[in-house]
Amino acid sequence: MWLLCVRLSRADSSGTADPRGQSHASEEVMGRCQDMARHTGDDTNLSPGSTVAAPETAPETAPTLALEIAPSPHLVDANVTTRRAMIDVVIALLPATVMSVVAFHWYAVVQVGLCVLSCVAAEWLVNRVARQPLTLGDGTAVVTGMILGLSLPWSAHWYVAVIGSCAAIGLGKAVFGGLGHNIFNPAMVGRAFVMLSFAGQMGAAAYVRVDSELAVVTRPTPLTLAKQFAADLAAGRVTAGDAKVQLESAESIWGLLVGQANGSLGETSALAILLGGCYLLWRRVISWEIPAGVILIAFVCTELGHLTNLTHIGPLNHLINGSLLFGALFIATDPVTSPVT
Incomplete structure (x- = not known):
């Protein structure tokens, strides 16, 4: 003035x-x-003839545009938040978790529970060390722990679950910048880490029934069964037709559906996995294109292999095998590492 x-x-x-x-x-x-x-209210004294220096003005700068982008998944529905999506995934995983408890009893409870607690603790520790706001409320650590626990065999030692959980949160998510920046599924990063570090506990020997308490699971894994038939066929003990009939028998198919097949905790029952997948589709948390693409590719590849060698597992066994369905519905549809629009 x-x-x-x-x-x-x-x-x-x-x-x-x-x-x-x-x-x-x-x-x-x-x-x-x-x-x-x-x-x-300006009380500056000014007499005639005096001068006032013009206030220094900051050089004009171009306006900057700041955009705040929430972490993935970037869902179309504005009402769908990361927390709500993770709660839906937890609900969808409950049928497979219950069937794992039915098949493996308290071993499954300890394995899944330990993975969940370890993932939550690792997430909290990462937030504290990096001085970031706590992100436990979004539920991603719980989902990572459940998926990792259900992908492990029941016989894996407790430290395998703990180390795998720390690798899932630390190597699978934190090193990339946290939620929404990871390029791999964190649970599968932890699974791959313990698979390489503890091959003896994660290989075929981990799925052998060694405890008499596990009365529900009375069969080897489908892959082990196919290898046995291939060895018998090479030795001349069975014919190719007999192996095919046994692999695709009604008893074998029913065992894969209801949870009487050996394997990782979450892959024992195809029906339980399908139930959880249908729930996610109904809630629109996942889209049908990704699971359908995985299943279609698996069907084509296994059918081609089965036509060239009858001892190979047919497409029907692959499609109802829990590991394929679990991967197609809960791993391939990870909203951060897969497209959702």
């Missing part, structure tokens, strides 16, 4: 050649400025 008054004073004085008139005009202008200052 004072700068404006000074300019007015100079403008008035420049229009007259009489010094007395110039002084009178300046006094009149300065009087008006002082009256304005009293009304605006």
Whole structure:
């Protein structure tokens, strides 16, 4: 304001050649400025003839556009949040979890529970070390722990679950910047890590029934069964037709559906996995294209292999095998590492 008054004073004085008139005009202008200052609260003292330095102004800069993008998944429905989507996934995993408890009893409870607790603890530790806001409320750590636990064999030792959980959160998610930035499924990163680190506990020997308490699971894994038939066929003990009939018998198919097949905790019952997948489709958490694509590709590849060698497992066994369905419905549909629109 004072700068404006000074300019007015100079403008008035420049229009007259009489010094007395110039002084009178300046006094009149300065009087008006002082009256304005009293009304605006500016108590700067300014006398006629004095000057006021113009305030320094910051150089003009181009406006910046800041966009805040929430972590993935970027769902179309505005009402769908990450927390709600993760709750739906937990609900969808419950049927497979219940069937694993039926088949493997308290071993399944310990394995899944330990993975969930370890993932939650690892997530909390990462947030504290990185001085980030706690992200436990979004539920992603719980989902990672459940998927990892259901992908492990019941016989894996407790430290396998703990190390796998830490690898899932630390290597699978935290090193990439947290939720929404990971390029791999965190649970599968943990699964691959323990598979390489503890091959003896994660290989075929881990699925052999060694405890008499596991009375429900009385069959080897479908892959082990196929290898046995291939060995018998090579030795001449069975024919190709006999092997095919036994592999695709009603008893074998029914065992894969209801949870009487050996395997990882979450792959024992195809019906339980399908039930959870249908729930996710109904809730629109996942789209049908990704599971359908995985199943279709598996069908074509296994059918081609089965046509060239009858001892290979046929497409029907592959399609109802829990590991294929579990991967197609709960792993391939990960909203961060797969497209959702």
